[in-house]
Amino acid sequence: MTWHRGAPRRIDFVVFDGFQPLDLTGPHEVFQRAARHAGGYACRTVARRAGPVRSSSGLLVHAEYGVDDLDPAGTDTLVVVGGRGVDEARHDEALVAWVARAARGARRVTSVCSGVFLLAAAGLPEGCRVTTHWARARQLTREHPGLRVDCDPIFVRDGRVWTSAGVTAGMDLALALVEDDLGRDVAHAVARDLVLFLRRPGGQSQFSVALWSRQPATDPLRAAVDAIHADPGARHSVADLAAHAGLSPRHLQRRFTAELGLPPAAYVELVRIEAAQRALTEGDEPLEAVARRCGFGTAESLRRTFHRRLGVTPSDYRSRFRSTAPRPHDTLEDHPA
Structure with missing residues (x-):
């Protein structure tokens, strides 16, 4: 898609029943904070159907759009969240098809945690380097041998595809996306607001x-x-x-x-x-x-x-x-x- 200076970049979050709530709320807060500092973002939440979507912890989130209601042509950055429900969501043909269409036209395609399984179902290219939560890295390698899975980094960028490790790593990813768009000063200001590392030291191996x-x-x-x-x-x-x-x-x-x-x-x-x-x-x-x-x-x-x-x-x-x-x-x- 072509982005016009001054227009907000559309960040579309894909959620599903059983999603991990922090995979959504963490990055969403990073982008909203960045918008307060410098403008430039408008976030939308997309699910199979518009309306309440129950997270893995029971938290209900209202999806503004269903896949039948939203043309993905306006998507600048696609963010596919993770969570236990991804194992069912990646077999939902309508949801996978919408993610595939959005991914083809988006400037950036990203996932948090196990959201990469949904991206893979939608057709990540062979040889793409990705990461995910350490606990699911072997499964991802086994089910998608064409991907180059690196289970240690907090996040990985391979061209326009960005993937991150589990849960709070989605905020690290979002900060990197903000820095890529708006510069280090804005990203640093957001990190300071949220009491985060701008670049977290170490990889996933320090955790488990x-x-x-x-x-x-x-x-x-x-x-x-x-x-x-x-x-x-x-x-x-x-x-x-x-x-x-x-x-x-x-x-x-x-x-x-x-x-x-x-x-x-x-x-x-x-x-x-x-x-x-x-x-x-x-x-x-x-x-x-x-x-x-x-x-x-x-x-x-x-x-x-x-x-x-x-x-x-x-x-x-x-x-x-x-x-x-x-x-x-x-x-x-x-x-x-």
Whole structure:
């Protein structure tokens, strides 16, 4: 579509029964705040039929338009929200057809969380790079092998297609869209109003180790994995794990990678990161003690591993996710070089 300077950009939110309410209200508030600061946006809510739409939490939202009432030719930015109801919505032929028409003509096509499943049903191009909530990334990869699914970023831009991770990540996406349209100053003002990061540090892997977890298929490998989880800080060389499994080191290495999708050393490191995450959020040990107990040896090694794997430092992670204020001994300088 052609946008005329001074005219508001139409932001069309697609909702359905069982949508996640924050996927709608979070980005909607970002665009409305931006409009207060600089103008430029008009938001509409579209559903299969106009009228009340019940969210997954029971909140009722009034959809202004049904797909039979609204010509999508005026859509500038299409935002497809997520939620449990997407599994039914993506099989609604009329809704999918409207999303496909809107996507063809829109300047930008976006989704929040599992909304990408509805976009995919409407025909995302082969090879498009997308993200979604970490808990549904494998399903998306399995059902749409032509898409390049990256489950770590908070949001991904691939040309005119923007997709985001779960729930509050929709606000990160909306801020990026505002910055793309109206500049950094307006986006920063909106972020300040809403007490948000303009660019949130780290990716989804800082929130859940379920991103990588996979269960071994055979008893020997289960024995090795159980030993790792029982004491993450213990010595877990390939020879040690092979002894637990009753296999030769070479056989253990090959079967471990085949059954769990990554080599033993990488798996051990991720389990140690999980243990350190729990220690940082549930206790008040100094970083040196956490590092030793979880198998990293030194606070410096812990810091480097956190920064490489999670995109944040241990101190940042602790301050962000623990429920109480850090103790005085958590002042170790651990910012990345």
